[in-house]
């Protein structure tokens with residue numbers, strides 16, 4: 644099994660949009676792709692607008708929403724905090740055990756974290772610890788606007804400091820009239836971080852499964868990380 648873990652510089656940066664778009668593009672390339680969003684908070688995994696639902700739809704995996712998202716929490720908070728409120732603390736062993744049961748179901752997995760890379764998932768583990776346990780490279784989704792250089796640099800340096808492999812960065816949601824910071828940040832980010840920018844995606848005016856897939860197909864070079872991982876793909 645090969646895969647990539649989609650994390651971000653923050654919550655709400657577009658991890659699900661990018662992860663689900665990549666899943667759809669890989670499916671179109673006849674890659675046997677599965678999805679895993681182990682922790683979801685603030686919405687039910689079966690809600691049609693949940694991360695889980697979009698990831699499932701775009702990958703067309705037969706995995707159930709429970710397979711994809713074994714741990715869901717009501718409050719829109721860090722999973723550890725939401726879990727404490729529910730009296731349910733998840734430990735890493737539970738997550739890895741669940742992962743071992745589903746990882747055999749597909750050749751390639753796209754995993755989505757929760758919030759940014761240092762969000763607490765359990766009493767003693769963060770998103771970054773889960774990434775380390777799954778031993779797959781990361782894609783960092785970042786905002787386009789002023790402030791993103793710092794956020795992205797901090798995320799990259801933290802990931803590198805704990806030995807995570809970084810496939811690249813996606814700068815997501817550039818407005819139609821990109822301002823000076825949006826136009827200048829990508830180059831400085833790539834130079835400062837020493838990590839490839841896999842793509843710069845626009846802010847869609849109409850967010851549909853089709854527009855997400857088309858956006859990723861047009862703006863993200865998935866071969867940049869597929870080739871590195873030796874993933875055979877269709878035409």
Ligand SMILES: Nc1ncnc2c1ncn2[C@@H]1O[C@H](COP(=O)(O)OP(=O)(O)OP(=O)(O)O)[C@@H](O)[C@H]1O
Nearest residue numbers: 654655656657658659660757758816845846847850
């Ligand atoms: N390129 C884009 N164009 C238009 N809307 C976007 C784009 N990327 C993200 N959005 C919107 O921004 C919001 C946040 O995106 P998304 O849910 O993917 O973020 P996230 O990083 O997965 O958040 P979370 O940390 O909660 O999982 C959603 O409403 C989504 O539809």
Ligand SMILES: C[C@H](N)[C@H](N)CCCCCC(=O)O
Nearest residue numbers: 654684685719720721757758
């Ligand atoms: C609720 C939200 N949509 C995410 N699922 C969780 C974001 C946790 C962020 C925690 C933090 O960085 O302060």
Ligand SMILES: [Mg+2]
Nearest residue numbers: 658659694755
């Ligand atoms: Mg998400």
